[in-house]
Amino acid sequence: MLFTPASRADTARKVNKPNKVWELTGAWAHEEKTATGTAAVYYGLGPDGTPHEGLVNPMVFADGFNYGESDLDDFFAHLNAPYNSQGKRLLDQLLAAGVDIVLLGFTERHTYIQANAAVAVSAIRQVIAERQGDAPLIVGGVSMGGLITRYALARMESEGQDHQSRLYLSYDSPHNGAWIPVALQQLAYFFESPFPDPDGKPQQADLIRSPAAQQLLWAWVDDDKYEGPVATASPLRGQFLQDLKDVGWFPSKPGLRRIGVANGAGDGIGGPLQPDQLILDPDLPFGARAVLRTQPAFGEEQEVVRMQIPLLAYRISRTSQIPPLDGAPGGTLASYGMLADALGAQIEPEHRSGCFVPSVSAVALKHDPVTWDVDLHTDLNALPAGSTDLDAFTCDTTNSEHSVVTEPLAEWILAQLTG
Numbered sequence: 001m002l003f004t005p006a007s008r009a010d011t012a013r014k015v016n017k018p019n020k021v022w023e024l025t026g027a028w029a030h031e032e033k034t035a036t037g038t039a040a041v042y043y044g045l046g047p048d049g050t051p052h053e054g055l056v057n058p059m060v061f062a063d064g065f066n067y068g069e070s071d072l073d074d075f076f077a078h079l080n081a082p083y084n085s086q087g088k089r090l091l092d093q094l095l096a097a098g099v100d101i102v103l104l105g106f107t108e109r110h111t112y113i114q115a116n117a118a119v120a121v122s123a124i125r126q127v128i129a130e131r132q133g134d135a136p137l138i139v140g141g142v143s144m145g146g147l148i149t150r151y152a153l154a155r156m157e158s159e160g161q162d163h164q165s166r167l168y169l170s171y172d173s174p175h176n177g178a179w180i181p182v183a184l185q186q187l188a189y190f191f192e193s194p195f196p197d198p199d200g201k202p203q204q205a206d207l208i209r210s211p212a213a214q215q216l217l218w219a220w221v222d223d224d225k226y227e228g229p230v231a232t233a234s235p236l237r238g239q240f241l242q243d244l245k246d247v248g249w250f251p252s253k254p255g256l257r258r259i260g261v262a263n264g265a266g267d268g269i270g271g272p273l274q275p276d277q278l279i280l281d282p283d284l285p286f287g288a289r290a291v292l293r294t295q296p297a298f299g300e301e302q303e304v305v306r307m308q309i310p311l312l313a314y315r316i317s318r319t320s321q322i323p324p325l326d327g328a329p330g331g332t333l334a335s336y337g338m339l340a341d342a343l344g345a346q347i348e349p350e351h352r353s354g355c356f357v358p359s360v361s362a363v364a365l366k367h368d369p370v371t372w373d374v375d376l377h378t379d380l381n382a383l384p385a386g387s388t389d390l391d392a393f394t395c396d397t398t399n400s401e402h403s404v405v406t407e408p409l410a411e412w413i414l415a416q417l418t419g
Contacts, residue, residue, distance in 0.1 A: 013077045014089065019043045019051075022126055024104075026118030031211075035115035037106040039123050040072040042091075044098045054132045055100045059417070060123055061169075062104040062116075064143025064403065065216060067207045070105025079103075079142070083405045090410045097418040099138070102127060104145070110210035113148055113240060120152035124163055136166035136255075138417060142403050143357070144216055146173025146260070151244060153251035168251055169413070170260035172331040172402055174357045175364040175389065176372070177218030177237075179325040180208070181354070182230060183292055183305035184335055186317050189224040190307045191288075215240040218372060219322060224307065224315055230322060231370045241369055250364075250389050259392045259416055261409040263331030263402050264359030266380040266395025271332065272350040275324035276302065279336050282345030290343070292336075294354070297324040328376040330355035331362065331402035356402045364389040392416070 018040035026035040039060075043052040061079075063070040080091040091101060104123050106116045120139075127137060141149045150170065156163045188204035207213060214220050214234035221233060250258060276296035284290065289308040296302035301318040308314045337352025360367065360374050365388050367374035380395055394412040 014080055014092075015073045015077050016042055016091075016095075018072075022123070024119050024122045024126070026115055027121040027125070028118045030112050030114040030118065033111060033115045035106060035108060035111055035119050037104060037116065037119040037123070038070070038072060039105070039126070040076070040103045042076075042095060042101045042103070044095045044100045046098065052098075052100060052132075055102075055127060055130050056132050057098050057135045058100045058102055058127045058131060059094070059138035060102045060104055060120070060127060060140075060149070062120055062141030062145030062149050063106060063109060064141065064145045064173075065212055066109045067202050067210065068109065069107050070109060072103050072105045075103055075105060078403070079405060081405055083410050084407045088407075088410070090405050090413065093410075093414055094417065097414070099417060104141070109144075110207065110212045112211045112236075113144065113151060113215050114243060117148045117152040117155065120149050121156060124152065124156070124165075128164055134164075136164055138167045138169060139163070139165045140167075140169030140171065141173065142171040143173055144212060146170030147175070147216075150175075150250060151247065153256075154244070154247040154249065157251055157253050158247040163251070163253075165251075165253075165256055167417070168256060168258045169417075170362075170364075170390075171409075172263040172357050172362050173260065174216060174361045175260075176358075176361040176367065176369040178216050178357050178361065179219065179328075179330075179355055180213075180217055180333075180335065181295055181304070181326060182219055182221055182319055182322070183295075183317060184339060185221050186224040186226070186305060186315070187290055187292070187307060187339070190309075190313065190315060211236055218369070224317070227301075227318055228320075230319070231372065238370075257392070258390045260363060260390045261393065261412060262357070262359045262362035262380075262395040263400045263404060263406070263409070264329045264355070264357065264362060264395060265397065265399050266329070266359060266363075268329060268377040268379040270327040270329045270377060271353065271355060271399050273327040273354050275327065277351075279351050280340060280343070280345055280347060282340075282343055284343060284345075292339075294326040295319065295322055295324050298322065323372065323376060325358065325376065326354035328355040328358045329360075329399055330358040332356060332399055333402050353401070355399070359395055363393040363395065
């Protein structure tokens with residue numbers, strides 16, 4: 001799919017067989033939707049190097065955004081890919097340090113965040129019920145998985161439930177929203193009907209329409225004709241933000257540390273994409289056309305895409321007052337490159353990837369998640385204390401691919417969890 005995170009295929013793929021697999025049902029329904037999921041349990045090693053016989057030092061870590069069901073073997077391999085020339089792997093090191101890992105997946109990753117948060121609560125309860133001893137939990141997730149567990153922990157606190165956790169960890173999670181260019185969203189809608197998937201598989205437009213996408217994206221549009229304000233253009237995002245506020249915004253019980261990492265750089269230096277830059281103008285089959293530009297810097301009625309299918313439809317899309325997010329520091333997604341590949345079009349290598357989760361969002365910098373009254377190029381390495389909703393964070397040294405495990409992030413996490 002065009003807008004999914006980094007490919008989890010790995011030539012050095014290494015997947016452990018789980019000690020247990022749990023089938024889970026959400027602790028509550030949201031919008032009459034009771035979500036389900038699966039957890040794969042991997043026991044860590046004891047001081048003598050033999051595996052635990054049960055959960056001793058548990059960590060619950062949730063999968064992120066995509067369409068359909070989580071593949072937990074795929075998730076394990078992604079998190080455990082070698083991240084440096086010595087072949088070090090994050091999950092292997094956590095297991096060797098005695099951390100029991102519970103990877104949490106969802107039957108429908110694209111459904112409401114609140115519904116999947118109910119599955120996370122069921123997983124936390126199961127961990128507490130099966131835990132040997134009283135070691136507090138580590139709970140978190142990658143990408144939207146960090147939002148799911150953030151809401152789950154905060155809601156448990158608001159309802160007087162003890163989640164018995166010492167640490168909340170988010171991995172490049174869009175705490176204040178993520179970015180998929182409005183132009184790409186509209187292209188997905190525009191070409192949906194004339195070019196349906198021959199196998200009936202979900203298309204990009206289905207992914208964008210999903211409840212999770214509407215809650216996740218700061219700028220979301222519902223068709224290829226939309227022009228106007230985009231911040232919380234979906235009422236589902238506005239409701240999700242309100243629900244977060246209602247349960248306390250972040251989990252905050254005494255003794256709980258909130259930490260996170262960003263795939264984006266922390267020095268304020270963005271990627272190579274410039275505002276209002278021509279990206280594609282290919283010759284397409286049947287005379288179709290898509291002239292695509294990066295997001296301009298604010299302005300009124302700035303053209304971002306022209307779409308044409310002869311004798312069927314013609315659109316020009318314009319945006320107003322949107323910051324130039326494509327080139328912002330942040331975890332990247334090769335959205336433009338994947339679109340070019342799908343169209344069989346040529347694209348400059350430096351134009352393939354743009355910002356997906358801005359660094360200021362991944363570190364939960366305190367700013368309005370609706371108006372985004374924030375400098376996207378803030379030097380996060382020089383922030384005064386209390387500037388973010390996390391107690392501690394680190395950023396990558398460059399703008400790396402969203403959700404990829406890199407050496408600076410892995411080593412920091414290991415120090416935080418096992419130091």
